[in-house]
Every structure is written in structure tokens, then in C-alpha cells.
Amino acid sequence: xxxxxxxxxxxxxxxxxxxxxxxxxxxxxxxxxxxxxxxxxxxxxxxxxxxxxxxxxxxxxxxxxxxxxxxxxxxxxxxxxxxxxxxxxxxxxxxxxxxxxxxxxxxxxxxxxxxxxxxxxxxxxxxxxxxxxxxx
Numbered sequence: 001x002x003x004x005x006x007x008x009x010x011x012x013x014x015x016x017x018x019x020x021x022x023x024x025x026x027x028x029x030x031x032x033x034x035x036x037x038x039x040x041x042x043x044x045x046x047x048x049x050x051x052x053x054x055x056x057x058x059x060x061x062x063x064x065x066x067x068x069x070x071x072x073x074x075x076x077x078x079x080x081x082x083x084x085x086x087x088x089x090x091x092x093x094x095x096x097x098x099x100x101x102x103x104x105x106x107x108x109x110x111x112x113x114x115x116x117x118x119x120x121x122x123x124x125x126x127x128x129x130x131x132x133x134x135x136x
Contacts, residue, residue, distance in 0.1 A: 002081050009079040009107050013086055016112065021072040025061075029053050033111040043122040045129055056115075066128040068093045082107055092128045094135075099124055 012031060019028035038050045038059060046063065050056050071091035078085045084105045091098045099121055106114035119125055 005081045006079050008110060009081070009084050010077050012107060012110060012112070013077045013079070013084050013105065014074070017072055017074050017086065017088070020069050023069055025057065028060075029057050031112055032056065033108065033113040036112060037114045039114070039116045041117070041119060041122055044119075044125060064093075066093050066125065066132050067091075067099075071098070079107075092124075094128060094131055096128065096131070097124065 016028060016031045019025075019031065032053050034053055035051065036053055036056050038056045040047050040050070040059060042048065046059050050059050068091045071089075073089040075087040075089060077087075084107060086103050086105070088101050088103065089098055090101070099119060101117050101119045104116040104118070105112050
């Protein structure tokens, strides 16, 4: 195992989540490969497969309206030379609680090329989305 590459991948995720936490979308999106693919759970209104930085950025922007990125807490990251998995906690933007998720990320040439989030409680996220819609 190439430990240097493993450390670089761990640092990539640290940078990615720190950018998300402080709301620096420019830095965040620069950590994605131009052809990045995001697979969101079909249990969510934004469920589906999305390709490309602009489209993926729009989906993440939609989710950021219900998840308080400033509360993002990285519990741990496990990485190898081509993959990383992060365990995360984040509060709902309306203050109604928090949720847990893990993200499985494929990495190539120092950039995230594929992202698969797994949400602990999609019902809670859906409820937060409905509350956000009702408050518009």
C-alpha cells in the first residue's frame, strides 16, 4: 500500500469537508474531477445520479438549504489509494436536530471522481426538506 497516497487522500477529504463547513464552494468544487459523479439516495427528492461539477454543485446547494454545513463534524476518515469513507454528523438548518451519514468517495489523480452518500435517516432529511419548502 502506498502510504503517501493514502495520506494525500485523507487530506483531500479533510480539505473537502473543511471547505463545506466554512461554505467555500469554490474550493470545494475544485476538489472534484470535472466529470464527478454523485449518486444520491432515491429515497430523497434529489435522488438520482448526477454528472459534472455544475450539476453536482447544484444538488449539493439544494441539500445545503436543509443541512447546516457550519455544523459539519467529521468523525473519522478511512482511506486507501483510490477510495475513502467518511463518517459525518451535521445539524439540520432549521435547528430541529442532526443526522449522520457516511460518504464513500472514489479518488483519482487527487480529485473526487465519484461520491455515494449514505444517510442514516432519510425520513428525517425528507421532513427537513418539507419544512424548508413550507417556510419559503
